Amino acid sequence: MLKAAGPDSVLVVPACCTSVIQGIYPNTAMNIPVYNVGFATAAASASGMSAAFRSMGKKTNVIVYAGDGGTLDIGIQALSGAFERGTDFLYICYDNEAYGNTGMQRSGGTPLGAKTTTTPGGKTDFKKDIDAIVAAHEPPYQATACAAYPQDLFKKVQKALTFRGPTFIHVLAPCPPGWRYETGKSVEVGKLAVKSGMWVLYEREYGKLTITGPSKAAIKKPVPLEEYLAPQGRFKGIDRKALETLKQRVDRTLKRFAQEEAGVC
Amino acid sequence: MLTVSTGNKAVAMAVKQAKPAVVAAYPITPQTEIVEQIAEYVTAKELATRYIAVESEHSAMAACIGAGVTGVRTFTATSSHGLLYMHEMTNWAAGARIPVVMANVNRALGPGWNIWAEHTDAMQERDTGWLQVYVASVQEAYDATLMAFRIAEHNDVLLPVMINLDGFLLSHIMQPLVADKIGDFIPPLHLPHAIDVTKPRGYGGLTGPDEHFKFRWDIERSMRDSRKVIEETQAEFNRRFGREYGWTEDYRCEDADVVVLSLGTLGKEAEMAVDSLRKEGIRAGSMRVRWFRPFPKLDLNGRDVVVIDRDYSFGFGGVLARSIEAKNRVDLFSVIAGLGGQEVTYDDIAGFIRNRRMGEEFWFGVSGDV
Numbered sequence: 001m002l003k004a005a006g007p008d009s010v011l012v013v014p015a016c017c018t019s020v021i022q023g024i025y026p027n028t029a030m031n032i033p034v035y036n037v038g039f040a041t042a043a044a045s046a047s048g049m050s051a052a053f054r055s056m057g058k059k060t061n062v063i064v065y066a067g068d069g070g071t072l073d074i075g076i077q078a079l080s081g082a083f084e085r086g087t088d089f090l091y092i093c094y095d096n097e098a099y100g101n102t103g104m105q106r107s108g109g110t111p112l113g114a115k116t117t118t119t120p121g122g123k124t125d126f127k128k129d130i131d132a133i134v135a136a137h138e139p140p141y142q143a144t145a146c147a148a149y150p151q152d153l154f155k156k157v158q159k160a161l162t163f164r165g166p167t168f169i170h171v172l173a174p175c176p177p178g179w180r181y182e183t184g185k186s187v188e189v190g191k192l193a194v195k196s197g198m199w200v201l202y203e204r205e206y207g208k209l210t211i212t213g214p215s216k217a218a219i220k221k222p223v224p225l226e227e228y229l230a231p232q233g234r235f236k237g238i239d240r241k242a243l244e245t246l247k248q249r250v251d252r253t254l255k256r257f258a259q260e261e262a263g264v265c
Numbered sequence: 266m267l268t269v270s271t272g273n274k275a276v277a278m279a280v281k282q283a284k285p286a287v288v289a290a291y292p293i294t295p296q297t298e299i300v301e302q303i304a305e306y307v308t309a310k311e312l313a314t315r316y317i318a319v320e321s322e323h324s325a326m327a328a329c330i331g332a333g334v335t336g337v338r339t340f341t342a343t344s345s346h347g348l349l350y351m352h353e354m355t356n357w358a359a360g361a362r363i364p365v366v367m368a369n370v371n372r373a374l375g376p377g378w379n380i381w382a383e384h385t386d387a388m389q390e391r392d393t394g395w396l397q398v399y400v401a402s403v404q405e406a407y408d409a410t411l412m413a414f415r416i417a418e419h420n421d422v423l424l425p426v427m428i429n430l431d432g433f434l435l436s437h438i439m440q441p442l443v444a445d446k447i448g449d450f451i452p453p454l455h456l457p458h459a460i461d462v463t464k465p466r467g468y469g470g471l472t473g474p475d476e477h478f479k480f481r482w483d484i485e486r487s488m489r490d491s492r493k494v495i496e497e498t499q500a501e502f503n504r505r506f507g508r509e510y511g512w513t514e515d516y517r518c519e520d521a522d523v524v525v526l527s528l529g530t531l532g533k534e535a536e537m538a539v540d541s542l543r544k545e546g547i548r549a550g551s552m553r554v555r556w557f558r559p560f561p562k563l564d565l566n567g568r569d570v571v572v573i574d575r576d577y578s579f580g581f582g583g584v585l586a587r588s589i590e591a592k593n594r595v596d597l598f599s600v601i602a603g604l605g606g607q608e609v610t611y612d613d614i615a616g617f618i619r620n621r622r623m624g625e626e627f628w629f630g631v632s633g634d635v
Contacts, residue, residue, distance in 0.1 A: 008462050012331070025476055028467030033460045035334060036469035037327065038353055044324030048287055048331030048339070049460075051315035055286045055337060060462060078327070081320030 001065075001092065002032060004157035009061035010035060012049065014042040014075060016067035017100050040074045042066045043082035046089045054088060061090065061161055068095040068109030072130045083137035083166045090160050090167045093130065094147075096175035104178045111198070112249070113242040114234045116178075122238055126249065134168045135204060142168040143203040143212075148190025152201060152213050159203075172199045180233025189231055197222035197254045209260050219254050270442040272406045272435040276342065276368045276428065277302035279410035281312045282447050283366075286337035289317045289328040294380045295432040296344040296370040303340075322347035326354035326365070333363035334468065336459030338414065341365065344432065345372035345386045352390065358425045359394025359484060361469060362458065364417035365425040368410065371529065371575075372432040373605040381606020382431040384528055384576035387557075388584045394484045396426040396491055397557040399528040401514070403440035406430050408508055411447060412498050418454045419498075421490040429557075431575075433606065434530045445506050488559050495556065512561035514553040517543065521550030523569040525618055528554050528585060531573050531603060537611035542618055549618050554585065563593055570597040571621050573614065577601055582626060598622055602629035 002009070011034045013019060019036060023029045037045040042064045050062040066075060071093040079091065098116050099105040105118040108128035115122050134142055140163040145153040153171060160167040174190045176183040193199040194214050201215040211219055225247050229235040238246075270278065277299050280288070288307075290300035306312035315332075319325045322343050329339040343351065348369050358365050369390075373383035387397060396416065400406045406428065413426040430436055458468075472480065499510045516536045518524055525535045532553025542549040554561065574583025581587060586599035598621040603609045607630060617627070620635035627635060 007465075010460055010462065020471060022467060022470055025467070025470050025472040028465075028470060030467065031465055033462060033465045034467045034470065035331070035460065036467075037331065038323075038357055040323060041327035041331075041354065044319060044321075044327035045331035047317055047319070047324070048289065048328030048333070049335060050331075051287050051317055051328070052332035052335040052337045055315050056335070077320060078324050081324055084320070085317065 001153065001157050002030070004154045005061050005063060005161060007032060008059065009063055010049065012037055012042055012046045012062060012064045014066050014070040015039040015101065016070050018065055020101060039070055041078055042070055042075050043087070043091060044078040046091070047082045047085065047087045050087055050089045062088070064089065064091040066091070066093055067100065068093060068097060069099045069107045072108035072128050076133070080133070080137065083134065083139055086165050088164055088166070090157070090169070092157070092169045092171060094171045094173040096173045096178055097127070098175070098178050100175060100178055112246050113238040115236070116234070122242060131170055135207070137166070138207060139166045139168055140164070141203070141205055144170045144172070144199070144201055146172040146190045146194055146199055146201065147174060148187045148194070149201070149213060156203065178234070181231045185231055189228070192223065192228040194218055195223045196225050196228035197250045198225065198228055200253065200257055202257065209257070211257060211261055219258050222250070222254065225250060266444045268442050268444060269439050270403050271298065271437055271439055272403050272430045273298035273370070273437065274302050275403045275407035275442050276410050276430070277306070278444055279407045280340050281306050283338065283340070283411065283414045283451050284312065285314055285340040287315045287317065287329065287332035287339045289319050289325040289339070289341045291319050291322050291325045291343070291347065293322070293344045293347040295372060295436045296342045296347070296368065298436070299342040299368055299370075322351040323354060326351040326358060329365045330354060330358050330361055330363050333365055333456070334361065334458070334460055336454060336456040338418070338454050339363070339365050340367070342368040342370070344370040345374055348386045349374065349389060355390055355393045355395060355425070360480065362423045363425065364423050364454070366410070366413045366417055366428070367425065368428045368430065370432045370436045371429050379605040380432065382434050382530070382575065383604050383606070384429070384574070387427065387429050388576045388578070390427065391558060391584070394424055394488070395558060396424055396488070397429060398426070398555055399429045399557060400555070401435070401530050401533050401553060403435070403438070403442050404508070405510070406435065407442055407444065408502065408506070408510065411450065412502055414451045415498050416491065416494050419494045420455070420457070422487055422494050423456070424484065424487055424491065429529065431529045450502070450505060492559055510555065512556050513563065514555060516551040516553070518550035518552055520548055521568060522548045523571060523618055523621065524550045524552050524565060525571040525573065525614065526552045526554055526585065526589060527573040528557065528575065531575060531609060531614070534609060534611045535573070535614050538614035538618060541611065541615050547619065560588060560592060563589065565589070565593050565595050569621060569623060570595045571600060571618050572597050573600045573602050573617065575603040577604065596623045598624070599626040600629060601626065
């Protein structure tokens with residue numbers, strides 16, 4: 001992601017796992033400036049920063065790097081405001097579908113049926129469709145990606161940064177301790193998310209949808225959802241009804257995407 | 266240039282002259298006129314600022330911080346609930362050493378909804394690392410705003426400054442205003458920790474117990490250093506523009522047996538009260554406290570002290586009164602008056618002074634007659 005962005009970039013990071021992995025003061029693991037900001041404020045802080053750089057005639061990329069809690073929940077107001085105002089920045093949400101720093105509590109990004117420390121019986125609500133919410137702001141570019149397909153992510157970051165105005169990339173980030181599987185299986189689990197249709201890779205340029213990469217095949221013939229759920233402890237013992245509802249939801253979503261891309265809807 | 270202005274428009278005019286690169290704006294009564302007036306300047310191309318019409322006060326302060334760390338000048342304005350909504354980020358601005366300048370139009374807090382003057386909003390920000398000044402006239406609102414930029418951005422300070430003006434009693438009243446050509450009174454900002462992509466640094470990352478306290482101490486050190494900067498700035502302001510300001514505005518205090526202390530527009534009423542008491546033979550004086558952070562050193566020796574608070578800390582007392590008590594060996598009469606815009610006339614204040622009961626607390630309108 002940083003490779004795609006290049007050195008004339010600043011990362012804006014609200015409270016999330018990146019707050020921790022960047023290192024402890026006075027050290028930093030990043031090779032570009034990193035500005036840590038209040039949990040709810042990533043998009044608002046970036047608004048100010050972008051305006052300031054542009055006022056100086058600088059083209060510096062302002063990139064928010066925020067988790068699902070900081071994007072779908074506490075940061076959604078600032079996100080909506082910044083997109084509505086046409087802020088010139090890239091917002092990347094890396095989504096591990098729960099509050100990770102605090103030990104895996106449910107977030108708006110947690111899928112139906114997943115166990116977290118605050119949904120020990122499995123979540124009873126659907127994952128919030130943040131991409132549809134972002135799409136409603138009509139940004140010039142938005143995309144989804146998955147950590148299991150890094151080249152796809154690389155290309156999308158590069159592309160997003162060619163647009164003026166607000167752009168959004170939503171990255172599914174499999175999380176071994178949170179999803180309760182062995183670390184070595186991260187790539188496999190990520191790929192299964194895409195192949196099962198639980199996660200769809202696409203781009204939206206000025207509203208126009210293009211399904212990308214392996215999702216093109218998955219959308220036509222997804223692997224059974226159980227193959228994605230089985231390796232993950234968070235779905236262990238998911239009740240039949242929740243599983244059925246989840247399957248129906250995936251079917252509906254894939255159909256919706258296929259129809260939209262074909263121009264049927 | 267002599268003109269007539271409201272308190273709000275006087276602040277906006279000073280902001281126009283200070284030329285911030287970024288202004289974050291969100292409306293709230295009775296502050297709104299400030300950000301409206303700035304929008305007029307921007308639209309008329311009289312002010313080349315990036316005007317960000319944010320969706321909340323929390324985002325207003327965040328945007329000022331995000332802009333400020335690139336090394337540019339920033340401004341915002343708020344009031345009451347708006348100030349409290351940005352409370353997380355007011356702490357952040359001071360901690361991140363971003364010299365944001367903000368006007369706060371003092372207003373009561375709900376419930377119930379009350380849009381009139383009270384200082385409780387700003388008092389709840391007193392421990393955040395912001396410098397706070399309280400003004401009492403349209404001219405002073407203008408002057409203090411100009412000085413705020415110079416003080417906040419001084420290399421020995423680099424802390425945010427809040428200019429407080431009473432809702433409606435000052436924000437919406439018309440008074441004469443002398444607006445000057447400010448020349449180089451506010452020098453260009455050089456933020457030593459401004460983001461530089463050629464020298465990448467991490468800002469505000471994880472900071473352990475061995476380091477955190479050093480940053481806290483650094484805020485306090487700068488708060489202490491700001492005293493000299495405030496004095497120098499006020500002296501330079503007086504030299505250039507011929508208007509004198511101090512830590513307090515003292516009125517007939519030299520020979521006073523009793524001194525009344527207050528913040529904001531109450532201080533102007535207190536001057537009228539002093540005049541009428543002097544006619545009765547009571548040697549009274551008024552000391553209007555201008556700077557609340559850093560807290561001024563006051564000369565109260567051997568005098569009776571009456572303090573009027575337009576604020577209250579529940580379970581503790583009037584914030585100004587108790588602060589004065591904490592820093593000075595005094596026995597005082599604490600009056601709580603003017604909350605939520607309650608009318609307090611100079612006759613009322615003369616009554617507080619005339620009938621003072623040292624050591625007691627008196628709630629105007631509640632405790633019966635003085």
